[in-house]
Amino acid sequence: MPAAERPPPAHRDPGVLRWLLAYALSVLGDGVFFLALGWAAQRVAGPAETGVVMAVGSVPRAVLLLGGGVVADRFGPRRVVIGADAARCVLILGAAAAVGIAAPGLWLLVAVALAFGVVDALFLPAVGALPARIAPPEELGRIAGLRALALRLGGAAAAPVGGYALVLGGPAAAFAAAGLLFAASVPLLLTLRVRPLPDPSARAAPRQPEGAGREVREGLRYVRGHRLIGPLVLSGALCELGLNGPLNVGLVLLAAERGWGAGGLGRLVGAFGLGAGAGALLLAVAGRLPRPGLVHVATLVASGAALGCVALAPSHGLAVAACALGGLAGGVCGGLAFALIQTSAAPAYLGRVTAATSLTGLGLAPLCYPVVGAAVGAWGSAPVFLACGAFSCLGAVVCLAAPAVRRAELPRARRPQRSRGAGTGPLPDSLPDPPPAPAP
Numbered sequence: 001m002p003a004a005e006r007p008p009p010a011h012r013d014p015g016v017l018r019w020l021l022a023y024a025l026s027v028l029g030d031g032v033f034f035l036a037l038g039w040a041a042q043r044v045a046g047p048a049e050t051g052v053v054m055a056v057g058s059v060p061r062a063v064l065l066l067g068g069g070v071v072a073d074r075f076g077p078r079r080v081v082i083g084a085d086a087a088r089c090v091l092i093l094g095a096a097a098a099v100g101i102a103a104p105g106l107w108l109l110v111a112v113a114l115a116f117g118v119v120d121a122l123f124l125p126a127v128g129a130l131p132a133r134i135a136p137p138e139e140l141g142r143i144a145g146l147r148a149l150a151l152r153l154g155g156a157a158a159a160p161v162g163g164y165a166l167v168l169g170g171p172a173a174a175f176a177a178a179g180l181l182f183a184a185s186v187p188l189l190l191t192l193r194v195r196p197l198p199d200p201s202a203r204a205a206p207r208q209p210e211g212a213g214r215e216v217r218e219g220l221r222y223v224r225g226h227r228l229i230g231p232l233v234l235s236g237a238l239c240e241l242g243l244n245g246p247l248n249v250g251l252v253l254l255a256a257e258r259g260w261g262a263g264g265l266g267r268l269v270g271a272f273g274l275g276a277g278a279g280a281l282l283l284a285v286a287g288r289l290p291r292p293g294l295v296h297v298a299t300l301v302a303s304g305a306a307l308g309c310v311a312l313a314p315s316h317g318l319a320v321a322a323c324a325l326g327g328l329a330g331g332v333c334g335g336l337a338f339a340l341i342q343t344s345a346a347p348a349y350l351g352r353v354t355a356a357t358s359l360t361g362l363g364l365a366p367l368c369y370p371v372v373g374a375a376v377g378a379w380g381s382a383p384v385f386l387a388c389g390a391f392s393c394l395g396a397v398v399c400l401a402a403p404a405v406r407r408a409e410l411p412r413a414r415r416p417q418r419s420r421g422a423g424t425g426p427l428p429d430s431l432p433d434p435p436p437a438p439a440p
Contacts (some may be wrong), residue, residue, distance in 0.1 A: 002287075004421040010139040010146060011284065015192055019134055022185035023127060026085060026152040029181035031091055031158020037113060040099060045106050057117030061362060062120035065355045067402065072126040072351025077133060080351075082189045084123035085400060089182040091115055096175035104171070124362070126352030128338075133194040137343045137411040138288070143272045143281030143333035144342075167328065202434050206327055219352025229342045229353060231402035232296075234339050235395030242345035242392030243307055243330075244365035245372030246385050247272065250311075254381045256309030260316055268310070272327035279331020289336065293399070293408030296336040300396045302329035308389015311381040342410050350390040 010016045034054070041053040072080050093110045098104065131143045166176040224230050255265035279299075291297050308328035313319035338357075345353045375384045399405040 009287070010142040013135060015133075015134050015137075016139075016143060016146070018188045018191055018361050019130060020146055020150050022085075022188040023147065024154040025181050025185040025188075026123070026127070027154030028090070028153055028157055028161065029092075029178045029185075030067075031155055032162040032174055032181065033116065035158060035162035036166065036171045036178060036192045039108060040104055040171035041109050043171070044104060044109075047101070049106060052186070053106070053113055056110055057120070057367070058362065058366060060114055060117040060354040061120045061124075062359065062364070064118060065124065065359050065362065066216045066219070066352065067212055068121040068123075069219060069352035070212050071122055071127035072111030072129050072354070073215070073219075073348060074077065074358075076194070077126040077129040077295050077351060078189065078192055080118070080122055080126035081130060082186060084383065085185050085189065086117050087119050088116065088123070089179050089186070091179075092177035092182065093107075094173050094304065096172050096179060099170075099173060099175060102173035109217055124358050125351045125355035129350035129382065130192075130194075132342045132345070132347070134192060138343030140342045141292070141336070141339040141410045142284055142287035143340040145280045145285070145287075147338070148331055148335050149277060149284060152273060152280065156273065185328050189357035216352070219349055220356065222346075222349050223353055223356045227402065227404035228408055229341055231405050232341055233353075233357055235300065235398045236334075236337055237364075238359060238398065239304070239333075240361040240365045241368055242304065242388045242390075242394075244361065245368040246307055246310070246388045248366075249369045249372045250376060250381060250388070253376045254319075254385075255309055257376075257381055258316070263356040264316055267316070267320050272330075275324040275327025275329075276331035277327075278336040279328045280335055282329050282332060283335040283339075288410050288412070289332075292336045292340060292410050293405045295401045296333055296340070296408075297396045297405070299329040299333035299336070301401070302326075303333055303392050304389040304392035304396075307392075308386045311385035339410055344408075394412055402429045 038050060038054055045053070067344060068080075091112065095108075098108060131147065133138055161177065162174050165177040169176075195346055222229075222231055241274040251268050252265060255261065255268065258264070259266075284291070303326050306322050306329060310319050310322045310326070313322055341357060342350070372384060372388070375387075
């Protein structure tokens with residue numbers, strides 16, 4: 001490839017930056033939507049019904065997520081992401097109009113939440129499969145950091161943006177703001193140019209499936225049998241199951257148990273978010289870390305150990321520091337896992353692989369919340385945090401037992417080769433193609 005045609009680094013690539021901005025707008029729209037949904041529900045129903053409205057959308061998302069991966073692989077992630085964001089825009093703007101015309105009934109909010117969950121099941125696998133189609137493999141480590149930063153910034157901005165919209169015009173205005181954010185992402189996505197798939201032998205699945213169900217099973221077999229992706233997905237599932245409960249339920253109960261109040265809880269959650277953002281920034285700046293498989297294992301252990309020890313901290317300040325350390329290690333760990341999976345997965349399976357990695361955190365981990373709450377009520381925060389941290393560290397054992405993870409490396413940037421001799425000759429007209437992704 002001539003030097004003039006080489007793609008720029010991810011942080012300077014206009015296509016990557018457009019995708020990143022579109023992704024941040026979608027994350028922000030998600031946050032504003034859920035804030036508006038919860039506010040509208042509590043105005044017409046009690047706490048129990050509000051919880052049902054907030055949780056009901058996760059059911060179709062969990063059930064249909066693997067099918068969404070099939071759709072992304074069949075029709076291409078760019079097309080599916082554009083359609084999903086356009087559908088979410090129409091859905092939420094319709095909800096804004098309905099809420100603005102008349103007081104919403106509980107049935108309307110439940111229907112909106114269910115429909116949003118269905119579209120989310122299409123959006124999530126496709127948006128996760130896009131980076132490998134818009135940037136070369138050697139930039140996926142940096143993209144993982146940039147993606148995590150966009151996720152953190154979009155999530156952090158959702159509360160003030162949604163709150164301001166609620167103050168201005170109530171739930172109708174907040175729903176409208178979320179719909180407009182989804183609408184703003186669509187033109188950015190339309191301008192994306194995806195990279196062509198490799199040769200047909202790399203594009204084709206081992207055998208032609210005959211329907212969505214068989215494609216789902218084919219994808220799960222691919223994940224299970226891949227020497228690198230299989231252990232990474234399993235370790236990620238163990239980490240999600242171990243740490244989601246303490247982060248989303250345990251910190252609330254710990255702050256109440258220690259008398260730290262809402263302000264103390266906010267500092268704990270904020271410290272974890274800042275730490276995770278710092279980890280993402282490290283990846284975005286470095287682009288590539290040496291021995292990423294072993295670094296992934298080390299940061300996985302550090303994250304589990306730090307969050308497991310939060311409840312043992314003798315003071316609020318030390319608990320905040322433990323949360324920050326856990327977030328920092330978790331940000332690096334998650335980003336490296338994303339980059340390793342993206343660079344190792346065959347293009348024909350990217351959507352289904354992304355769906356499999358998302359399923360635990362979005363579909364199964366919330367099932368642990370009542371278990372963690374009941375355990376804290378029975379035994380207190382300290383033993384539950386320690387047990388959950390230890391459980392998440394089992395993921396490191398899975399990775400250490402897999403030689404492919406221990407030896408894993410991210411692709412290096414290809415450099416032009418000088419001609420032999422004095423080293424001052426002309427650059428070659430082209431560079432060799434990168435090696436194929438490892439076979440399962």
